[in-house]
Amino acid sequence: MPSRGLLAGALLLALPAAAQDYPQLAVETDLGLYAVSTTAASDGERRGSSLFLWGEIAAGLHVAPGLSLQGVIAFEPIGEGDATGGTPADGLIGFRRQASYLHTLFLEWKPSETLTLQGGRFIAPFARGHHDLPGILTRIRAHEVTMVGDALGIGGTYTFLSHPDLGEHDISAAVFTLDRTFLSSTWITRRRCCEERYERFDRNTRAQGGPGNTGQLDNLALALDGDGFSWAPGLSYHLGLVSRGPGVDGTAREWGYAAALRYRHRWTAAHSTLLFVEAVQFRAAGGRPRTEVTLLGTDPDTGDSLEETVETTVSERRTFTTLGLQHRWGAWRGTLAWQRDQRKRSADTLPTENVVEVSLGRDLGAGFGLDVGYQHARYAREEAGRLGTAHAVLVRLGYSGGF
Amino acid sequence: MFRRTCLALPALLAVGRAAAQEGGRVPVVASFSILGDMTARIGGDRIALTVIAGPNADAHGFQPRPSDAAALRGARLVIRNGLGFDAWIDRMIRAAGYRGPVVTTTSGLTPRMIEGNHHHGHGHGHDHGAGRRQPHSVGPRRVPDPHAWQDLRHGQAYVRTIAAALAAADPAGAALYAAHAEAYLARLAALDAWVRAQIATVPEARRRVVTSHDAFGYFGDAYGITFLSPQGVSTEAEPSAAQVARLIRQIREEGITAVFLENMSNPATLRRLAAEAGVAIGGRLYADALSPPDGPAPSYEAMFRHNVGLLVPAMRGAA
Numbered sequence: 001m002p003s004r005g006l007l008a009g010a011l012l013l014a015l016p017a018a019a020q021d022y023p024q025l026a027v028e029t030d031l032g033l034y035a036v037s038t039t040a041a042s043d044g045e046r047r048g049s050s051l052f053l054w055g056e057i058a059a060g061l062h063v064a065p066g067l068s069l070q071g072v073i074a075f076e077p078i079g080e081g082d083a084t085g086g087t088p089a090d091g092l093i094g095f096r097r098q099a100s101y102l103h104t105l106f107l108e109w110k111p112s113e114t115l116t117l118q119g120g121r122f123i124a125p126f127a128r129g130h131h132d133l134p135g136i137l138t139r140i141r142a143h144e145v146t147m148v149g150d151a152l153g154i155g156g157t158y159t160f161l162s163h164p165d166l167g168e169h170d171i172s173a174a175v176f177t178l179d180r181t182f183l184s185s186t187w188i189t190r191r192r193c194c195e196e197r198y199e200r201f202d203r204n205t206r207a208q209g210g211p212g213n214t215g216q217l218d219n220l221a222l223a224l225d226g227d228g229f230s231w232a233p234g235l236s237y238h239l240g241l242v243s244r245g246p247g248v249d250g251t252a253r254e255w256g257y258a259a260a261l262r263y264r265h266r267w268t269a270a271h272s273t274l275l276f277v278e279a280v281q282f283r284a285a286g287g288r289p290r291t292e293v294t295l296l297g298t299d300p301d302t303g304d305s306l307e308e309t310v311e312t313t314v315s316e317r318r319t320f321t322t323l324g325l326q327h328r329w330g331a332w333r334g335t336l337a338w339q340r341d342q343r344k345r346s347a348d349t350l351p352t353e354n355v356v357e358v359s360l361g362r363d364l365g366a367g368f369g370l371d372v373g374y375q376h377a378r379y380a381r382e383e384a385g386r387l388g389t390a391h392a393v394l395v396r397l398g399y400s401g402g403f
Numbered sequence: 404m405f406r407r408t409c410l411a412l413p414a415l416l417a418v419g420r421a422a423a424q425e426g427g428r429v430p431v432v433a434s435f436s437i438l439g440d441m442t443a444r445i446g447g448d449r450i451a452l453t454v455i456a457g458p459n460a461d462a463h464g465f466q467p468r469p470s471d472a473a474a475l476r477g478a479r480l481v482i483r484n485g486l487g488f489d490a491w492i493d494r495m496i497r498a499a500g501y502r503g504p505v506v507t508t509t510s511g512l513t514p515r516m517i518e519g520n521h522h523h524g525h526g527h528g529h530d531h532g533a534g535r536r537q538p539h540s541v542g543p544r545r546v547p548d549p550h551a552w553q554d555l556r557h558g559q560a561y562v563r564t565i566a567a568a569l570a571a572a573d574p575a576g577a578a579l580y581a582a583h584a585e586a587y588l589a590r591l592a593a594l595d596a597w598v599r600a601q602i603a604t605v606p607e608a609r610r611r612v613v614t615s616h617d618a619f620g621y622f623g624d625a626y627g628i629t630f631l632s633p634q635g636v637s638t639e640a641e642p643s644a645a646q647v648a649r650l651i652r653q654i655r656e657e658g659i660t661a662v663f664l665e666n667m668s669n670p671a672t673l674r675r676l677a678a679e680a681g682v683a684i685g686g687r688l689y690a691d692a693l694s695p696p697d698g699p700a701p702s703y704e705a706m707f708r709h710n711v712g713l714l715v716p717a718m719r720g721a722a
Contacts, residue, residue, distance in 0.1 A: 021516045026544040060541030070540045108540050113493055116538045128536040157538050162494035165469055170535065227535040236535040264533035274533055403544070 023063045028402035031055035031075065034136070035395040036085035042388030043381060048088030052077045052095055054140060055398075056103060066110035070118075072103035076140075078189060078200040083140045085392055099189040101200065103149065114159040121179050122155060124148035124221035125172035126242040127258040129278045134326040135337045136359050136373045136394040145320045145341060146258065146280040148242050150204060152179035153217050167228030174221045177245075178213040180204045209249030211287035218245035223258075234264040238278075244287070251287025256280065274326045276337075285318040285343070293347050315346040331363040335373070343380075351387045354378045359394065367401035429573045432475055433482045434489040435462040436693040437552055438508060438561070440703045442482055445566050445583045449576045453478070455492065458695040462488060467495050475499035480572040482565060485509040488549030506568035508561040509551050515620055519546035550618045550690065554625040555595035558703065559588050594707055601711050602626045605718045612661040612714060613654060615673040618690035628714070631659075647676055654680040660720030663688045663713065685717035 037049040054076045062068040077083050079097035086096060106120025123131075129142035153176025161169040184204040193201040193208045201208065212219045220243045227236035240258035260278035267273065291314045297306045324337030335358070342352040359373025373394040381388040428451040433439040439454030446452065453474040456462040462484075472495050475481065483492050485507035496505065519542065551557040566584035570577035602610065610628045612619070617632035631650060654662070654676075662677045664687045677684050688710050689700040700706035 021545050024543055024545055026541045028541050058539075058541045060543070062543045065543075068540065068543070072539070104539065108538070113490065114497075116540075118538065118540075123539055125536075125538075131536075131539065132532075163498045168494070168535070172538070223536070225535040225537075227533070234533045236533055238536050262533040402541075 022065070023061060025059060025061050026402065027057065027059045028400075029055070029057050030398070030400045031057070032396045032398040034083075036137070036392055037394075038085050038088070038390055038392040041390035043390075045087040045089045046085065046388075046390055048090045048092060050082070050086045050088045050093045050096065052083065052086075052098055054083055060108075068108050069105075070108050071105045073100055074103040075100045078186060078191075078198055080197045080199055083144065084137055085390075097189050097198070099186050099200065101186045102183050105183055114162075115156065116158075117154070117156040118174075119154040121150070121152050121181075121183050122174070122176075124151045124174050124176060124219075124242055125155065125157070125223040126221045126240040126256060127278065127280050128225075128238045128240075128260050129276075129280075129322055133278075133322060133337075134274065134276065134324060134333070135335045135357055136371050136396045137355075137375065138322060138324065138335075138337045138339060138357060141339055141341075141355065142278070142280075142320070142322060144199070145318070146256075146278075148221065148244075148256070150179045150184055151176035151219070151221075152181065152183075153177060153219070155221070161226075165230045167226055167230070169224065169226035172221075172223040172225070175217045176219050176221070177215055177217055178204055178210075178219075180206065180213070180215070206248060209247045209251060210289075211247050211251050211254035211284075212244030213247050213249075214245045215248070216245065219243065232263070234266065236262045240280075247287050251289055252284050254282060254284045254287050256282045271327070271329045274328070276322065276324050276326070278322045279319065280321075281317065281319045283317050285316040286314075288313045288315050290314075291348055312347055314348055317344045318342065319344075333361045333371075335359045335361070335371075349385065350380045350382075351385070353380050353387075357394070361396075367399050369396075369398045369400070371396045371398070429480070429569075429576070430478045431480045431482065431569070431572075432478045434484060434492045435465075435691070436460070437691075437703055437706070438482050438484060438565075440693060440701075441558070441561055441587075442565055442569075444587045444702075445562065445580050446569055446576075447579065447583055449573070449579055450569070455495070456489070456692065458693050458698070458701070460692055462691055465489070465491050467491055471495060472499040475501045479503055480568055481505045482568065483507055484549055484552075486514055486547040486549035486551070504568065504572060506564060508564050509547075509549070509557075510564065512551055512557055512560060514547035514549075514551065515624060516545040517548045517617070517620060519543060548620045551621055552703070553619055553622040553690070555591050555598065555707065556625065557621060559591050559595075562587055562591065590704060594704055598626055598707060598711050601715050602628065605715055609660075609718050609720065611657060611659050612663060612718060613650065613659060613673075613676070614663045614688060614690075616690065619688075622710075628718070651676055651680045654682060658720075661685055661714060661717035663717070686713045688713060 031053065032055050034054055035049060035051050038047050041047050056072050056074045058072045060068045060070050077097045078099040079086065082097050086093060104122045106118045106122045109117045126148045127146040130147035133139040133142050151174065153174060155174030157170050157172040159168055159170050186200050186202055190202040191198045193205045223238065223240040225238050229235055238260040242256040244254045246253050258280045262274065262276045264272055264274045290311055292309050292311050295308045295310060299306050319342045321340045322337065324335060326333055326335040337357045339355045340352060343350045355375060355377045357373055357375045359371050361369055361371030363369045375392045375394055377390045378387050379390060428449060431442060431446060431450045432453045433442045435456040436454055436458050439452060443452050455467060455471050456465045475495055476499050478501060480503060481496065481501065483489050483505060486509050552561060562584055566580045569580045612628055613631045619630040623630045660682060662682050663685050664673055689706045693706060694700040700709045
């Protein structure tokens with residue numbers, strides 16, 4: 001009832017201007033055609049080349065000043081690892097498991113310059129690198145680990161401090177549940193829950209379980225963001241917290257913490273350097289799921305080897321870190337980034353993955369840009385439980401524009 | 404440290420009160436120079452006026468200093484343009500804890516809509532910048548043009564709004580403000596008629612002007628001139644090479660002779676454009692700010708006389 005009142009208030013406030021230039025639609029595209037060519041890898045199936053589309057088309061239907069319906073359609077391959085190279089097995093694969101889905105669809109109301117309220121399906125205000133990390137695959141890796149999407153609920157952002165010296169600071173909050181409605185459906189490539197090697201399923205279901213999948217608004221995200229310091233122009237920070245409720249499948253509450261800093265130093269009008277760092281940690285990652293582990297031992301009576309499978313809880317602390325530097329000069333950019341994915345587990349252990357990516361790019365005009373890079377990865381070999389090494393050449397032809 | 408602050412506090416409060424009562428005059432703050440000039444004409448000696456973005460200061464993306472916020476603390480009235488032009492003063496108001504009346508001079512006007520510098524939160528266009536994370540949404544494509552004062556009829560509406568706000572803030576001076584406003588409105592109406600008469604001397608086909616920033620939309624609508632610009636509405640936006648090339652072709656094809664700089668804009672792009680199109684720059688127009696007192700446009704009225712005095716002969720060209 002209160003939300004209906006708020007909406008009516010927003011419409012009334014907006015009416016005088018609404019007649020003039022509304023509704024109006026604004027669309028923005030950020031899409032990339034990616035090519036990952038793995039020249040050498042410890043696992044043969046990783047070698048080869050893959051081609052895929054990754055990015056989004058975002059739209060805002062503005063029905064009145066400050067009141068809009070916002071939506072984002074995402075494009076990405078939904079097989080596990082496909083968006084970072086996949087398993088071309090010495091061949092060339094193109095658009096394998098390529099899919100699209102509705103990333104967000106929410107009503108946004110800005111009752112004042114300092115307040116933004118959202119309701120619908122959105123991305124929780126936790127972490128930031130998943131949306132705009134420089135580099136070629138850096139953003140995709142962050143997207144896969146740190147983004148808290150499929151959030152159905154309400155949220156808002158309030159600018160609580162705006163000071164000539166101390167800068168501007170926002171606090172964001174959201175309460176949500178995992179979206180299990182038809183809006184969570186995947187298009188083009190669809191796989192029913194809970195097929196292995198797929199990141200997304202046809203539609204989120206109660207059966208897939210996991211923290212946050214509760215059907216109630218018992219998930220929470222909080223964030224603090226700021227910039228505009230007079231003593232450090234070009235500096236911004238992000239602090240985030242997310243808590244996802246105990247799943248209906250018995251999984252525990254999961255907690256996540258994020259901290260990010262960015263600093264751009266302008267040397268001249270044409271030269272600037274951006275330093276970016278972000279650390280995200282999930283505690284009780286996955287909600288301490290149950291898993292089967294195999295115990296090896298010896299029978300004390302007979303001396304025979306014994307193999308026993310027992311079900312246990314896997315407690316995991318996952319820390320995803322990004323550190324990078326980008327230098328821009330005119331239309332050119334050079335990026336060096338390091339990412340680390342550490343998964344400390346009580347059972348079923350995994351080694352820590354490290355990736356270093358270096359790339360050179362240029363704006364080509366008309367919204368197009370080309371980036372070419374090299375990646376050295378130390379990745380976890382799931383079957384062997386040890387680290388493998390892979391070398392890859394990366395290319396991204398991107399388009400960014402709107403109408 | 405705390406003791407020192409406590410000792411200093413009464414002195415600061417005394418300074419604030421002194422500012423608020425400066426010689427018995429009403430302390431008023433205006434966001435930028437054009438509003439400051441209008442307010443000074445109406446308020447006269449009865450007000451103590453502080454203008455935050457002064458002569459030749461670019462109010463687009465203005466960066467206030469802490470001392471600017473201090474001026475707000477003792478104010479009885481704050482006057483701003485609105486429509487996103489001087490949004491920074493809203494932040495100053497919050498920073499200063501100012502609770503008094505704020506009058507928006509564009510209230511009640513029907514703004515013309517223009518292509519905005521629309522952006523998607525998180526710095527969409529994915530320039531991977533250093534700005535803080537923003538809510539993930541796409542802003543409106545068309546936004547209100549804030550330069551409403553460039554139409555003298557709107558300027559007269561500004562005057563009425565400011566006079567009413569001054570009278571509300573200082574009822575004892577209402578009669579004086581009304582008298583000043585009436586005289587000022589009469590001058591602006593006469594100026595409006597003079598501008599129309601001057602523009603009428605230019606053949607309609609030649610009423611095309613290139614300027615370095617798109618601040619003359621209202622002027623063009625009111626007086627029948629087409630303004631072309633290689634830049635968006637904000638002086639912060641840089642035109643692309645393609646936009647500049649398109650404009651050069653248009654200048655050549657249409658034989659445009661009126662190419663002008665503005666007092667606020669980076670002149671490099673327009674100089675390059677004029678050189679490549681083979682036309683001379685006709686001078687410097689005043690759009691978003693007045694000149695200092697010894698310049699050619701120290702007041703709102705002088706700004707119109709100066710701009711029209713440059714525009715009309717330049718548009719006529721060899722005609």
